[in-house]
Amino acid sequence: MTTTVAKADEGTEAPYALSHLDALESEAVHIFREVAGEFERPVVLFSGGKDSIVMLHLALKAFAPAAVPFSLLHVDTGHNFPEVLEYRDRTVARHGLRLHVASVQDYIDRGVLKERPDGTRNPLQTLPLTEKIQAEKFDAVFGGGRRDEEKARAKERVFSLRDEFSQWDPRRQRPELWNLYNGRHAPGEHVRVFPLSNWTELDVWQYIAREGIELPEIYFAHEREVFSRSGMWLTAGEWGGPKDGESVEKRLVRYRTVGDMSCTGAVDSDAVTLEQVITEIAASRLTERGATRADDKMSEAAMEDRKREGYF
Amino acid sequence: MTTTTELTETTLLRFATAGSVDDGKSTLVGRLLHDSKSILTDQLEAVERASASRGAEGPDLALLTDGLRAEREQGITIDVAYRYFATPKRRFILADTPGHVQYTRNMVTGASTAELTVILIDARNGVVEQTRRHAALAALLRVPHVVLAVNKMDLVDYAEPVFAAIAEEFTAYALELGVPEVTAIPISALAGDNVVEPSANMDWYGGPTVLEHLETVPVTHDLSHCHARLPVQYVIRPQTAEHPDYRGYAGQIAAGSFRVGEQITVLPSGRSTKIAGIDLLGEPVDVAWTTQSVTILLEDDIDISRGDLLVPSKDAPPTTQDIEATVCHVADAPLTVGHRVLLKHGTRTVKAIVKDIPSRLTLADLSLHPHPGQLVANDIGRVKIRTAEPLPVDSYSDSRRTGSFILIDPNDGTTLTAGMVGESFASPEPVKDESEDDGWDF
16 A cells, blocks of 8 residues: 655665756756757846856856857846946856847937836836847847746746747746757747756755856845845945935845846845855745845736736 | 755655645645745745735635736636745655646646656545546656545544545556556645644554655666667867867767767667767766766767767667657647647657547546547547658657657647657556457557
């Protein structure tokens, strides 16, 4: 009736067991190679945030010793952390990659997009991104999205079909069976590809530690002038803070995610090494976005609506 | 249970759930996530807020897992959702699939990558038609481990005879279908008995809790009896001053293992050579195995491209243009005889035509309906397919990755059908065959 299972001691599954990081790495590499084999013009969304840094690291491994057969695309909100932009440019130069930039500031300057009253620019990224994809005729766009990030993402496919308006229709998404990804699409449509679909935040950090991947400094504890808004520490700056009634103070903080300055909050931390950061995260009782992303708190359906419009 | 502060590398188990909302599946999943400390404060707060705004009394754990607005409005789950949690012993990927009869295709999708399936039963109802469907799907998809979670034991006074009768009936049925292993566990997802913590109410049960079983079930198999297979995804040719002659064949090992020095054959061309080196993502190794992504270097310059299959010369599959398979139709438009499709097998996509649909299978009682003419969404049936080029296919019972394929609509790219080459079930068993003349070919 009940089949008893022998207690597996550590290591008894060797030599044919893959560790969880090896399994996730192997799967991500498989996804990169599938896209390289089946698409004409893939591009990797690269923000200088930890998820896109891990994506690029995996892409480099997937095609070594040859070059990565994709270019990079950064949607620049105009409110990026200078440390992150510096990291981005250094990384692009080091690997001899080509970087495309879609600039939100350009769209605002041209009057195509309007600054929001709250100064948040994350929701404004959709149009520059989708127009760049159309203009460059990218047919596969790698994103660092993970299915553990948010409930609407739990149902996202690894290969996520978008129409010519970059819209995501949950009813048009294809079942993904075994590891047989279906990348077929009509001209003008493209596929968003998420190689980190099955990774969690902790997996990403453990992998960064294991591989010795360098990150922008703002991921580690540092002194910074911040002010409190909506329960988050935001960086003081020209983008729109502090406002009346908000006071600036110097605190020891680090960032768990990296996005637009206006909606990416820092957390109090004295973790200066990767190990300390990982220990802090593992013990943390808040998911990364809940703690630090104002834009995901909008509403229960906020993420779903933005995905439909063509957000990441 | 401690929190997941263990920072060592563990193993990964992919598993799926089958069962309906009424069986308490959302509660079981919620309980696994909650009791393994995988639900964090802000997620719980969001659930509490949403529950309160709907006038619910306590937090509804099912809200943790219902992702899309359409579902929240209708109170159903309409798709496969993937959940992630970890314990110090193992990392888990859960394909959470709705158990309603219309969603066979979602269960097939979830089970296709699963090493284990948890089938949920309401102890008050016992083995019902839906349970038999779930068992049949687990058997069809060749999921190595099946867990029968007999839920709501609190509503039958935690009575051992109730559990024993259900476990016995289910296990006999599943083994008959060829399910290799069944573990039956009496639980109460609502009260928490035997999900994560052992139950004080059922001291007659001496086995593992659901989570203990998930943590200890083997995730590897003896590879010595597997046919080694490597579908070539991509050819890596740097053509740089540093690597002028490097030519590597990149792919994820689909089955078995490969060793440096081994004699291999390239299919479909049939040319043979030896493995000169194996590059495991930047590290040379002597041996590599399923599911590692590798780059293979060969001793001779052979013309090899994406879509080819590398196999040991002493263990090559036959190539064929006539495939007979059990399929699950996953698209809204039907699959008909004469349908022109694309077939993706491994890394090769070829033109194909549906030559015949000999029968449709009713999962609940395993009866066969000869010559249905077409298969509609969620149908399981047998098909005969003729491909434009010879393909090296294995039987799905030998190799889940090289014995499976998908059919694609050449016009709009829709994924039409999931296919499994060869016989449906591991062991032929007596079924009610409605056709007089054909023998049992399932």
